[in-house]
Amino acid sequence: MSKNIAIKVENLSKAYQLGQIGTGTISRDLERWYARIRGKEDPFLRIGESNNQNTKSESDVVWSLKDINFEIEQGDAVGIIGRNGAGKSTLLKILSKVTAPTTGKISGKGRIASLLEVGTGFHPELSGRENIFLNGAILGMRKKEIQRKLEEIVDFAGIERYLDTPVKRYSSGMYVRLAFAVAAHLESEILIVDEVLAVGDAEFQKKCLGKMGEVSKGEGRTVLFVSHNMNAVNTLTNISFYLKNGIIEFNGKTDEAVKHYLSNTKPSKTYLSVPNQKISITRVEVLTSETNSVHNQGQPLTIEIDVNMPYYAEGMGVSFQIYNEEETPIVYCYRFDVDKPLLRHTGINKLKCIIPNCRLYMGRYYLHVHLAETKGRTYIEGIDKICEFEVQIIEKSIEWGWQPDVCKYLEDFYWE
Amino acid sequence: MYNEEHSWTIEAKASLFDLKLNEIWAYRDLLWLLVRRDFVSFYKQTILGPLWFFIQPLFTTIIFTFIFGNLAGISTDGLPKPLFYLAGITAWNYFADCLTKTSTVFRDNAGIFGKVYFPRLIMPLSIVVSNLVRFGVQMILFLIMMGYYYFTGANFNISWAICLFPVVVILMALLGLGTGMIISAMTTKYRDLAFLVGFGVQLLMYATTVIYPLSEALKKYPAYAWIIEYNPMTPIIETFRYGFLGEGSFSWSSLGYASGITTALLLFGIVIFNKVERNFVDTV
Numbered sequence: 001m002s003k004n005i006a007i008k009v010e011n012l013s014k015a016y017q018l019g020q021i022g023t024g025t026i027s028r029d030l031e032r033w034y035a036r037i038r039g040k041e042d043p044f045l046r047i048g049e050s051n052n053q054n055t056k057s058e059s060d061v062v063w064s065l066k067d068i069n070f071e072i073e074q075g076d077a078v079g080i081i082g083r084n085g086a087g088k089s090t091l092l093k094i095l096s097k098v099t100a101p102t103t104g105k106i107s108g109k110g111r112i113a114s115l116l117e118v119g120t121g122f123h124p125e126l127s128g129r130e131n132i133f134l135n136g137a138i139l140g141m142r143k144k145e146i147q148r149k150l151e152e153i154v155d156f157a158g159i160e161r162y163l164d165t166p167v168k169r170y171s172s173g174m175y176v177r178l179a180f181a182v183a184a185h186l187e188s189e190i191l192i193v194d195e196v197l198a199v200g201d202a203e204f205q206k207k208c209l210g211k212m213g214e215v216s217k218g219e220g221r222t223v224l225f226v227s228h229n230m231n232a233v234n235t236l237t238n239i240s241f242y243l244k245n246g247i248i249e250f251n252g253k254t255d256e257a258v259k260h261y262l263s264n265t266k267p268s269k270t271y272l273s274v275p276n277q278k279i280s281i282t283r284v285e286v287l288t289s290e291t292n293s294v295h296n297q298g299q300p301l302t303i304e305i306d307v308n309m310p311y312y313a314e315g316m317g318v319s320f321q322i323y324n325e326e327e328t329p330i331v332y333c334y335r336f337d338v339d340k341p342l343l344r345h346t347g348i349n350k351l352k353c354i355i356p357n358c359r360l361y362m363g364r365y366y367l368h369v370h371l372a373e374t375k376g377r378t379y380i381e382g383i384d385k386i387c388e389f390e391v392q393i394i395e396k397s398i399e400w401g402w403q404p405d406v407c408k409y410l411e412d413f414y415w416e
Numbered sequence: 417m418y419n420e421e422h423s424w425t426i427e428a429k430a431s432l433f434d435l436k437l438n439e440i441w442a443y444r445d446l447l448w449l450l451v452r453r454d455f456v457s458f459y460k461q462t463i464l465g466p467l468w469f470f471i472q473p474l475f476t477t478i479i480f481t482f483i484f485g486n487l488a489g490i491s492t493d494g495l496p497k498p499l500f501y502l503a504g505i506t507a508w509n510y511f512a513d514c515l516t517k518t519s520t521v522f523r524d525n526a527g528i529f530g531k532v533y534f535p536r537l538i539m540p541l542s543i544v545v546s547n548l549v550r551f552g553v554q555m556i557l558f559l560i561m562m563g564y565y566y567f568t569g570a571n572f573n574i575s576w577a578i579c580l581f582p583v584v585v586i587l588m589a590l591l592g593l594g595t596g597m598i599i600s601a602m603t604t605k606y607r608d609l610a611f612l613v614g615f616g617v618q619l620l621m622y623a624t625t626v627i628y629p630l631s632e633a634l635k636k637y638p639a640y641a642w643i644i645e646y647n648p649m650t651p652i653i654e655t656f657r658y659g660f661l662g663e664g665s666f667s668w669s670s671l672g673y674a675s676g677i678t679t680a681l682l683l684f685g686i687v688i689f690n691k692v693e694r695n696f697v698d699t700v
Contacts, residue, residue, distance in 0.1 A: 016698060017698070093697070094426065095426075096532070096533055097426060097533035098529070098530060098531065098532070098533050098697055099694070099695055099697045099698055100426070100428065100430070100694035100695050101426065101427075101428050102428055103428045104427075104428060105425060105426070105427050105428070106425065106426040106427075107423065107424070107425040107426075108423065108424055108425075109423045109424075110423075112424075114532065114533070116531045116532070117531045120527070120528050120531045120532050121528050121532070123453055123457055125456070125457045125460045126453060126456065126457065130452075130453070130456070133449055134446075134449045134450070134453055137443070137445050137446035137449045138446060138528065138532055138534055139532060140443070140534060141445075142445055143445040143449075166460075
């Protein structure tokens with residue numbers, strides 16, 4: 001390995017098992033073991049499927065990371081970006097040794113400090129001082145090292161007065177500040193940070209970002225930073241990986257990676273699944289007023305849902321929720337068999353829901369679709385995070401211009 | 417700044433026998449801080465504080481004296497009944513605490529283990545050491561009671577085997593640790609075992625010479641006493657009693673047998689624990 005490479009990752013993959021783990025696994029383990037002694041492959045691993053969460057695959061093993069290769073030079077600040085479930089956190093977990101990879105190898109130089117979560121191991125009954133030592137030791141610091149840094153940590157967190165008070169009496173802000181301070185003062189050559197900046201107030205977030213910038217630029221340490229905040233990634237890192245479905249889609253300069261990410265994050269407009277012997281949703285589509293999944297605010301929005309009924313059934317119910325980017329449900333639409341017969345034909349049933357005056361404010365939205373049998377109260381299928389679309393305000397204009405996050409929806413109104 | 421000492425690799429398959437003892441040594445400060453945390457958080461916001469360590473064995477002794485000693489009339493090898501029971505309870509409690517606490521170590525620490533890496537063995541080790549503190553406090557109670565019976569002229573005498581006390585403590589700790597680690601490793605996948613531990617430990621106590629002497633069991637149930645004899649905790653408790661009170665069936669061979677079983681269980685425990693530790697976050 002050349003002198004200045006801090007981390008080298010070769011053919012790294014990680015498989016997760018979906019569904020229930022526990023019941024029946026003794027028999028499955030025996031099957032695995034039997035396959036192994038005959039020199040066969042693990043019958044439950046299927047290599048070559050990508051991790052696409054929108055479609056159901058045959059095997060219940062999913063590859064969260066698949067054949068990842070990269071090198072990071074010492075002193076680089078590297079951003080890792082991608083949608084939820086792209087494998088970012090898995091990669092960080094493997095790098096910080098919390099979980100082992102399924103295949104592949106990572107080699108590196110220097111001590112790793114990982115901040116996957118702040119305040120891990122804080123004990124509420126212990127004082128701030130005791131927790132600094134405990135948390136520091138959990139993160140891998142020696143007692144002497146913590147002693148030396150104690151003043152700096154306390155100063156950064158701004159908790160001098162409460163140092164000997166049990167942390168259960170701290171405000172949540174103080175708690176987080178203390179936790180970040182301990183981790184940020186860890187002497188390590190490689191720092192791994194996962195969205196811890198999503199906590200604390202704006203001022204403290206700035207302080208943390210500043211500290212991280214200092215760490216990578218000033219002290220020449222290698223930093224790996226995962227975030228959804230493109231702004232932070234842009235200011236803190238020079239190169240970035242864009243992960244998509246467990247594969248590195250782009251590896252290069254941060255601004256280019258961010259561009260890739262932004263242009264690539266539009267998910268497929270339509271949800272499709274192959275009909276089988278069970279009652280299931282086979283298609284969901286949002287028909288927006290404009291092309292490219294853009295909807296003009298105030299125009300009618302149509303949602304089409306196809307359900308396959310392999311046999312006759314009564315008492316079905318279909319509903320969906322429209323979620324915004326903060327994962328808050330905004331709209332709920334439903335239809336039940338009890339009110340008006342629904343899904344009574346065998347075969348594909350086509351449903352169409354029209355929202356005549358879609359008042360959603362500008363922003364990105366997606367659907368959660370639910371299918372249930374209401375008499376027996378059985379939940380048949382739920383499909384999360386599909387059919388993302390964007391609402392823009394195209395026709396109406398106001399003096400100030402439309403600002404983001406002004407409201408959740410625009411009501412019809414008039415003044416007298 | 418960068419030297420070979422700091423280079424590392426992470427691989428999909430690790431050697432089963434790589435016990436990472438040097439890593440544990442590097443994290444020794446964490447071990448002490450965890451022990452301190454357990455001890456301090458135990459009595460914070462209680463009135464009696466560490467006195468609580470006394471209360472449980474004291475009351476158990478009173479109940480055992482009443483039920484097994486007086487009501488059931490089980491012999492105590494001619495020793496004062498409370499002293500006989502307290503000796504058994506103190507030793508048994510240490511073993512049982514090590515076992516039960518260690519057996520849930522993955523579940524109890526899933527939060528920390530899922531976020532930060534440190535040698536996982538530190539956790540069970542800290543459990544054994546913090547229970548040692550508790551055991552030490554309970555030994556004081558036992559010594560006080562010994563003193564009381566000595567001055568009231570009861571019939572017991574300390575034998576040379578008291579020198580084996582450190583050996584006995586280490587055996588109890590390691591036996592509890594080993595068995596606990598095996599169970600903890602298996603409960604990450606098969607939760608059923610967690611239910612077994614609760615009453616299993618309770619039942620095991622009756623298969624150990626806590627409330628009766630081994631000699632009595634051999635006399636009354638010669639056909640089944642082998643169950644008790646093969647239980648590795650039996651020679652440990654018998655040696656403990658023989659050392660402090662001068663009564664009990666002590667033999668080098670049975671103590672050697674207990675040591676052998678302990679070593680085997682401990683090694684197996686560490687290996688299986690290390691194997692599970694690498695991936696348990698995904699299944700717990």
